[in-house]
Amino acid sequence: MSRSLETSSLKRKRPEVDPLGLVDAERAILNAIKNKKDLGIWVRDIKQETKLTDHVVNKSLKSLLARKLIKEVVNIQYKGKKHYMAVEFEPSKEVSGGVWYVDGNLDKELVNVMKQLCLRCIRVQKVATLERVHEHLKKQQVVNFEISSQHVSDILNSMVLDNEIIEVKSTGLGAYYSIPIGTVCYRFDSSPAVAKGSKLGAFASIPCGACPRISLCTPDGVISPSTCVYYTKWLNIDF
């Protein structure tokens, strides 16, 4: 008798035991979201996993959001799709896009500021290794996150691609005297070719090099070198 009472009381008690006061559907959804940890989950996947109807899922999500148990996150890969994550997790790098992304958008301001700082550091030192730039940035404390060597490397690589700095191997001489021979380092070059960001090639510096209509241009055609407006504009500069 007592035993049956115990079980029945347990059974009855269970919903009220839930400290958050969630109903079954809500709990199932919350578990599905929590299982994904910092990756978040897409609404459609929730529906598939819990096998609940659209209406129930939507209602439950609303209520969970209202109780601040879950949050909506932007997944960098699928910006159009709604993703949810439990509040205790921070979006992983795959979801947020890493430190360079804010709300799923590239933080161009931050990237530019970092580039400027790196450039200033290299300009002062003339030649710098990745470690030195990293140290310099850590001292400056410009960002609200722990800047890693990988972050600095990302920035420096993109600057190399932009031809703003040059990646070289230390020769151990001159400006490189304190860097072991063969170590990869970054050099700022004030020669005119580099100062401009990139040297303009011979072809790119005449109108034809940048002409989007070159394939339509013929000696006696509608577009021809003698009637070309780009040429006229080019040749009339400075007169």
Add this chain to the structure above:
Amino acid sequence: MVSQYGIKLATYLISFSYGDFCSKVCECLLSRGSLTLAQIIRFTELSRENVINCLRVLIHQNCVQAFSIQQEVAFGEAPKIVTQYTALFDNMIHKMRFPKFMQIVSKELGEDCLGIFEGLLQHGRLSLNQIIDRNKQTPDNSDVHVVRETFSRLLNARFVERCPAPEPFLAPHEEETPAKKRGTKSAKIAEAPKTIEQRALAAAAPMESIRFLMEIDTLTGTSEEKGMESQNIAMLDEKWKQDFSDAELSASGKKKEILWRVNFEEFMRRLRHKACMEYVIARLSDQSGIVLSAILELTRSSETRLKTDKSASLSINDIYDEVIKKDGGLGMDFERIRASLVQLGCQIPTTGIDETYSIDLKNIVELAQNEEVESVVLKRYGREAYRIFRLLSKSGRLLETDKISDTTFVEKKDTLKILYKLWKDGYLHMEKVSVNGPKQTLFLLWEMNKEPLWLRVLDEMYHAALNLRLRITYELDQEKEILQLPKEKLIGELEKRYKRLGKVRIILETSLMNLDDALMLFRDF
């Protein structure tokens, strides 16, 4: 095969110098490959006499090479020997570069050599006697010995060489089907290591031992050439001998004399070295430039091909001895030279016993080519595309869209747009990879489309060079009246127009010369 605008530029240059008939013959040969006289007549619809005259001019100007081959005939008939003509595209384009060649000669050997050299450029082929005769006609003519001496200086510098044999006979190749008409079928053969044209040029080239030899020309040289000549003629078909080879023989002048011509190969080699040096100075440092120039100076004579991948190996002592002779090289010590060599891509040997270095010239040329294409991308597609393109060009392998976006700091959506645009315009190659996991995902991989892209850029550059030439002609044409006026009448508005024309010409001509450097970078280096 030469690209479309390459042909257009070449025929324009020929028409500019030698008239429309010659340019028609050139166009026909360039676009159809090697042809016989009858075929040229049929395709150009010019009279026989005109075609023969054009060929004479073009052969004399080193723009066409003749060769004879055995033609396949029906079973039972005697083999037939036919003469074919092939256009020498590069030599036509070199016409544009004569000022550059002249500058090299004048800088290295001085003004007297330049006089003889100019005559050779203008006339294509000259014998020593003709050169001496030409000199006599100049107001400040010099003694015969002096002329010979000057000429031998040109020869020693390899600026001048013996002309190739007028019509070498190509023995039928066993593996190769005898080239009849060069149609679609033989276009495939042309991809084989050695085309019939290349074989003809190799057969025509004078032996390396006598190529730059003047002294014994009257003895051995002629007899040898004569021997080859008579052998060729004997083999020629009767009919051909009558109506054309005779004409050609008389055309190329007195056969008993050795004809000389400008050795373009040497100039291209020097310009290639110059381009490498300029790139190194701009990209690395002046010191590396000095070291490279010293190395090239020492190894130049040993280069046998134009496109040498790597310079010959030199010991550090030899390099040092040459470096200190250079301007600004006196202060260099072994340490600095080694440092520059490392910058130039050399590895310092770990054992000090045999310390030799060789420079990878091909790599320098490739880097310079990349830079040229990259700046076109920058101009046409903007900075973000430039960054993406540089990433792909540097990595040289397939990269995934997200990886590209992350490395270049370009928004994912924009990255895809830019990549797609570049792919559509033929700059990139794309591969789709689908992964079958719990969910099917599609990855797009991208790579630089190097070979076809390089060809396209080259063709566009020929196009641009032609455009610059045409614009110069147009501008001169517009201001024809002003150019005919005497100088004192050029006042007010007229003076302004005259000055403008001068400036426009300078801009256009310098641009053309610079563009030509880029053309050589892609075609010849």
